[in-house]
Amino acid sequence: MSLFKLSPYSLIEKKGKEPIVAITAYDYVSARLAEDAGFDFILIGDSANMVILGEPDTYSIGMEEMLLFCKVVSRGATNTLRIGDMPFLSYQVSKEEAILNAGRFVKEGRCHGVKVEGGEEVAETVSAIVKAGIPVLGHIGLTPQRSMELGGLKVQGKTIESAQKLLNDAMVLEEAGVFGLIIECVPSELSKVITEKIKIPTIGIGAGPYTDGQILVFHDVVGLYPEMRPKFVRTYFRGYEAFKKALKEFIEDCKNKNFPLEKESFKISEKVLKQIKNSVKC
Numbered sequence: 505m506s507l508f509k510l511s512p513y514s515l516i517e518k519k520g521k522e523p524i525v526a527i528t529a530y531d532y533v534s535a536r537l538a539e540d541a542g543f544d545f546i547l548i549g550d551s552a553n554m555v556i557l558g559e560p561d562t563y564s565i566g567m568e569e570m571l572l573f574c575k576v577v578s579r580g581a582t583n584t585l586r587i588g589d590m591p592f593l594s595y596q597v598s599k600e601e602a603i604l605n606a607g608r609f610v611k612e613g614r615c616h617g618v619k620v621e622g623g624e625e626v627a628e629t630v631s632a633i634v635k636a637g638i639p640v641l642g643h644i645g646l647t648p649q650r651s652m653e654l655g656g657l658k659v660q661g662k663t664i665e666s667a668q669k670l671l672n673d674a675m676v677l678e679e680a681g682v683f684g685l686i687i688e689c690v691p692s693e694l695s696k697v698i699t700e701k702i703k704i705p706t707i708g709i710g711a712g713p714y715t716d717g718q719i720l721v722f723h724d725v726v727g728l729y730p731e732m733r734p735k736f737v738r739t740y741f742r743g744y745e746a747f748k749k750a751l752k753e754f755i756e757d758c759k760n761k762n763f764p765l766e767k768e769s770f771k772i773s774e775k776v777l778k779q780i781k782n783s784v785k786c
């Protein structure tokens with residue numbers, strides 16, 4: 505395995521040459537599947553709080569939970585670039601704390617970089633983490649860790665002020681040293697302008713076809729999170745229905761005495777069986 509493939513900076517080389525495709529993962533199985541499928545990178549997203557832990561948003565997940573997900577994904581996808589998502593309040597309090605927490609993603613979570621949500625307001629923190637030697641992926645547009653402030657999970661950049669702010673945020677983050685930028689829920693034409701303006705790759709989620717790459721949440725792609733189906737998601741498999749059908753068939757087979765069959769059971773020798781039956785009679 506080339507060490508460069510596992511460097512987040514390898515993604516910059518792909519800009520303008522080939523689309524970058526990423527997915528989230530949170531556990532050993534989703535990580536193995538993502539690696540076998542051949543994604544360019546895996547994001548251990550704080551969306552874990554919703555799709556794995558069942559919370560309604562991403563606010564309440566902490567460092568310890570995120571690190572556990574990162575450790576497990578790192579075991580399942582040893583040869584794939586892995587980026588850990590810094591949870592709410594792990595990088596906002598001070599630059600020192602942000603560096604220490606980002607370092608834990610590398611040292612304990614075995615990630616190759618971290619993701620931080622926000623624009624100009626996090627630029628100094630981003631720069632401090634990068635200077636400490638930890639690659640950072642930016643995230644602008646709909647930033648779920650600011651959904652209370654944004655008034656919900658809404659498309660961003662529709663007004664001139666908001667569009668101008670997103671363009672400025674992208675440029676400031678590039679200057680601060682991010683190796684790439686996630687753009688979430690932003691009109692296609694605006695992500696195109698941003699993508700053309702900056703030299704680092706843009707990875708879209710609900711940001712249209714003109715970004716340098718795309719990312720989706722694992723559970724959305726395989727249809728395992730029926731609670732929410734945003735317009736920008738394409739679901740490739742009806743996972744929830746397929747799993748439910750399999751589980752119901754298992755119940756039915758047991759109830760109908762159709763499971764387990766002899767071929768799914770273990771055998772004992774006639775001799776041992778006879779002896780044990782005799783010992784029961786005594």
Ligand code: KIV
Nearest residue numbers: 528549550551589686
């Ligand atoms: O947490 C997450 O999964 C994310 C992606 C949606 C980009 O931030």
